Amino acid sequence: MRLVTYQDRAREQAARAGVLIDEYVVDIARLAAHDHADLPATMLDLIDAGPPALQLLRSLCDMHRYAWPVGVATLIDNVRLLAPIPKPRKNIFGIGLNYVDHVAESSRSLDTAREMPGKPVVFSKPPTSVIGQGDAIEHDSRITQQLDWEVELAVVIGRSAKRIDEAQAMSHVFGYTVINDISARDNRRAGQWIFSKGQDTYCPMGPCIVTADEIPDPHGLALSLTKNGRVMQQANTSQMYFRIPALIADIASAMTLEPGDIIATGTPAGVGAGRTPQEWMVPGDVLEAYVEGIGTLRNPVVAI
Known part of the structure; x- marks a missing residue:
C-alpha cells in the first residue's frame, strides 16, 4: 500500500x-x-x-x-x-558514505577518508528539518553558500528493535519512502554534521510510504535526482556498501529503534560538492528526488 x-x-x-x-x-x-x-x-x-x-x-x-x-x-x-510522517518522534538517522562512488567523490572534495568506513557512519537530522511534497527548501545566504542535494532511500521502522542480528532486521521494517538529505557543505563543524544537515527544511520526505510487502527487495531500486530537469544523480540501491539489515542491526546495537523511526540509507555520487566545477542549489532551483517503486519528491528552493 x-x-x-x-x-x-x-x-x-x-x-x-x-x-x-x-x-x-x-x-x-x-x-x-x-x-x-x-x-x-x-x-x-x-x-x-x-x-x-x-x-x-x-x-x-x-x-x-x-x-x-x-x-x-x-x-x-x-x-x-505532507511528509508521510510530518513530525517524527525522534531525530532521523542518517547514514553517511554508504556508496563507494560517493566515498570517492567525498574524499576529493570534502576531505573525508578515501577508504570505505569500517562501520556505518551515523548522524541525525531533527524532526524540525522535515518538509513534504512541494514544500520549499530554505536557502539562507547568511549561513551557507554551498547548499547541496542527496537523494536517498529511507526505511521506516515498524516495531521496536534492540540488540538484534541482521537476520531479524527486515522483520522490523514497516515500509520505505524518499528523502532528499539537504546539506550545507560549508557548515560542517570539526567533523560534526548535524548543523550542516539538520537545519529547518533540510529533510524533504515523501511523497508516500510504501509498505514493506510492496518492495520485497529494497536493494535493487533505481534512484535519481534532477535539478531543474537535469540529471545530477543516477544509481541503484544495489550499490549500497552497508545494506539495510546491517544498518538496522548496527543502530539497534546501541540505540533502541522504535515504531516510526526513520533511517536514510545514504546517497550515491553526483552531489554538487563532487562535481567539477562544484555546483550548488540556489533560489529558483527545483529538485526532484526519485526512488523506483515509491515515486518522485519535488521541492523548490527559496531565499529567506
Whole structure:
C-alpha cells in the first residue's frame, strides 16, 4: 500500500493518514468508521497499531475500491500531501558514505577518508528539518553558500528493535519512502554534521510510504535526482556498501529503534560538492528526488 499524510484543500482540516488508490486519497479512519471499525487517523498511530491494522485496511480497501463511501475518498488533485510522517518522534538517522562512488567523490572534495568506513557512519537530522511534497527548501545566504542535494532511500521502522542480528532486521521494517538529505557543505563543524544537515527544511520526505510487502527487495531500486530537469544523480540501491539489515542491526546495537523511526540509507555520487566545477542549489532551483517503486519528491528552493 501507498500511505500518505494529507490535508484536504477544501476543508483545511488537520493532517490525516490516507492511502493512495488509483487517483484518490482514501481517508483511513473514515473508511474504517463507515464499516463500524476503528483505524487510526495519523500515520504514527497507524504504524503503532501494527500488522492487524494494515490487514484490516487492505480488506476494507478491497471491499470498497470500486465504490468508495461518501466522504471517504478525495481526488488527489484536491489534497495537499505532507511528509508521510510530518513530525517524527525522534531525530532521523542518517547514514553517511554508504556508496563507494560517493566515498570517492567525498574524499576529493570534502576531505573525508578515501577508504570505505569500517562501520556505518551515523548522524541525525531533527524532526524540525522535515518538509513534504512541494514544500520549499530554505536557502539562507547568511549561513551557507554551498547548499547541496542527496537523494536517498529511507526505511521506516515498524516495531521496536534492540540488540538484534541482521537476520531479524527486515522483520522490523514497516515500509520505505524518499528523502532528499539537504546539506550545507560549508557548515560542517570539526567533523560534526548535524548543523550542516539538520537545519529547518533540510529533510524533504515523501511523497508516500510504501509498505514493506510492496518492495520485497529494497536493494535493487533505481534512484535519481534532477535539478531543474537535469540529471545530477543516477544509481541503484544495489550499490549500497552497508545494506539495510546491517544498518538496522548496527543502530539497534546501541540505540533502541522504535515504531516510526526513520533511517536514510545514504546517497550515491553526483552531489554538487563532487562535481567539477562544484555546483550548488540556489533560489529558483527545483529538485526532484526519485526512488523506483515509491515515486518522485519535488521541492523548490527559496531565499529567506
